[in-house]
Amino acid sequence: MAAVLAYESHVEGIDSTESLIIDLPTIRIATDNFAEDHKLGEGGFGAVYKGSLPDGQDIAVKRLSRFSQQGIGELKNELVLISNLQHKNLVRLIGVCLQEDEKLLVYEYMPNKSLDTFLFDSEKRKELHWGRRLMIIDGIARGLQYLHEDSLLKIVHRDLKASNILLDANMNPKISDFGLAKLFGGDQSQDITNRVVGTYGYMAPEYALRGRYSIKSDIYSFGVLILEILTGRKNSDTYNSDQLIDLPSLVWEYWTMKSIMEMIDPYLRGDSSQEEILRCVHIGLSCVQEDPAERPTIWTINVMLDSNTIPSHPPSKPAFYVEMGANFVSEGINDSTPKSNAASLNELSITDPEPR
Numbered sequence: 001m002a003a004v005l006a007y008e009s010h011v012e013g014i015d016s017t018e019s020l021i022i023d024l025p026t027i028r029i030a031t032d033n034f035a036e037d038h039k040l041g042e043g044g045f046g047a048v049y050k051g052s053l054p055d056g057q058d059i060a061v062k063r064l065s066r067f068s069q070q071g072i073g074e075l076k077n078e079l080v081l082i083s084n085l086q087h088k089n090l091v092r093l094i095g096v097c098l099q100e101d102e103k104l105l106v107y108e109y110m111p112n113k114s115l116d117t118f119l120f121d122s123e124k125r126k127e128l129h130w131g132r133r134l135m136i137i138d139g140i141a142r143g144l145q146y147l148h149e150d151s152l153l154k155i156v157h158r159d160l161k162a163s164n165i166l167l168d169a170n171m172n173p174k175i176s177d178f179g180l181a182k183l184f185g186g187d188q189s190q191d192i193t194n195r196v197v198g199t200y201g202y203m204a205p206e207y208a209l210r211g212r213y214s215i216k217s218d219i220y221s222f223g224v225l226i227l228e229i230l231t232g233r234k235n236s237d238t239y240n241s242d243q244l245i246d247l248p249s250l251v252w253e254y255w256t257m258k259s260i261m262e263m264i265d266p267y268l269r270g271d272s273s274q275e276e277i278l279r280c281v282h283i284g285l286s287c288v289q290e291d292p293a294e295r296p297t298i299w300t301i302n303v304m305l306d307s308n309t310i311p312s313h314p315p316s317k318p319a320f321y322v323e324m325g326a327n328f329v330s331e332g333i334n335d336s337t338p339k340s341n342a343a344s345l346n347e348l349s350i351t352d353p354e355p356r
Contacts, residue, residue, distance in 0.1 A: 020083060022095035022106055027051065031061055040113070045074065045179060050109060058109035059094060066101065074179035075103055081178045085151055089143030091166055091176040110174065112167035115229075119162055125232050125265065130273045132171055133229050137280060138305050139173040140165060144222060145298045147175070148215045154184040156213055160221035161202045162228060182213070190214035201235040201246070205290055205319040216292035220319070223287025223295070226280055227251050232265035248288045248318035255285060255315075279310050286311045290319035 030051030031038050040048045046065030052058050064075050082093045095106040115136065118124045128136075140160075147155040158180040166174045180197050193211045196203075204220035206212040224235050227247050235247040254263040260281055261269060268277060283304055289295050296304075296311060304310060 020093065020095045022097050022104075024097050024099040024102055024104075026053070027061055027097055027102075027104055027106065029054075030059060034061075034063065051106075057094075058111075060107045060109045062105040062107065064103040072103060075105065077181065078178040079105060081153070081155060081181050081183065084153060085146070085155075085178075087143055087146040087151070089139045089172070089174055090146065091174040107176070110166035111169050112171060114163045114176075115165040115167060115173065116162035118167070119228060119232060120234055126267055128229075128232075128267070130268050130277065133268070134273075134276060134280070135171070136165070136167075136173045137226055137229060138302075140175065140222065140225065141298060141302050141305060143173070143175045144218060145302055147181075148218070148298050154215070156182045156184065156215055157218050157221075158182060158207075158213060159198045159202070160218055160225060161199050162225060162234075165225070184215075190216075204292070206292060214292060215298070216295050219287050219295045219298065219301075220292075222298075222301075223284045224248065226284035226287065230265065230268070230277060230280055230284065231263055232267070245322055246318075246320055248285070249320070249322045251281065252285060252315075252318050252321065253323075255281065276308075279304070279308065282310045282315065285315035285318060288318040289316060290321075 028034070030053055031049040032051075034047075034049055038049045038051065040050050040060060042048070046063045049061045049063065050058065051061050062075075064072070079093070079096055082090070083096075086092075091110070092108045093105065094108060097104040097106070112118070118128055144157075144160075147157060155178075157175065157178065159177060160175070164175065164177045166176045168174065182191065184191070191213060193213065196208060196211050198207070200208075202221040202224050204213070204217040207217045224247065228235060231247065231251065233247055251260070251263055254260045260278065261274065264277060264281075283296070283301060287295050287301070294316070300311075
């Protein structure tokens, strides 16, 4: 309850973050006045810029656009939550600036950018050998356990995806972007909203269709992410004429045919760790079950990763399961290189303007 009251008092205003204040002139100098060649990327909130503080520390500055539809509410939400969270697998907030018309969050700089820049690039993906991918899966799981179970605040991220997993200089993963995250208090385990926000392809069915979210919604997203890491494919990146085939359905088909290694990223197929890969496929499929109760908790997932065990029950068909014809199964898997220019549902974020 104390954590909830502290959170609520912070939400009333963000003046209590005085220890994190960085003045605007310092940030302007650090980013060369938000120069275009310092821009790291752009999202619905605005742009992110690389900078360097006077002490030499590299930073990433998230700058809220004046025209952002996400607005100050989500920036405030992110600031309040991330300033109260400390874990090696969560991106670290360094400071905040709310001067003049600027609304800026300053984070530690991640030199290897985000997971999707490696995972869905046919050349960079070669750098993700199995040991590195397993380390990334394990790090995300540990970050999620902190959010769901180990911190004073029980938090549902609600937008876990490859582009929100940042990689440090040693390729260690850090969960980022808490603008859509929600806090649960006391014994609360789920909630419902009429404002469904997040990213298609990663959304759990109960959330996408009915607005119900819980920590098990994050588990579904994590399951999709595991399958993407194992296959090197974006969810919803494979097409059969006008029919959209999602990645969990495709993995499930090959799993049931006992030919799952044909779905695994070709760069991993010659790896000696096939048993570990198959275990992670099993875990990933268990996470994308339609019934939230059938999905494992993040604690259980970490136990399985640490002890080389697998879920006690075989997974059933994933949510949104689409059955594929024999022609697709025999022909649609031949090219395992992701279609970099293909439209993909998991790249489309949705925001309903109704209040939370």
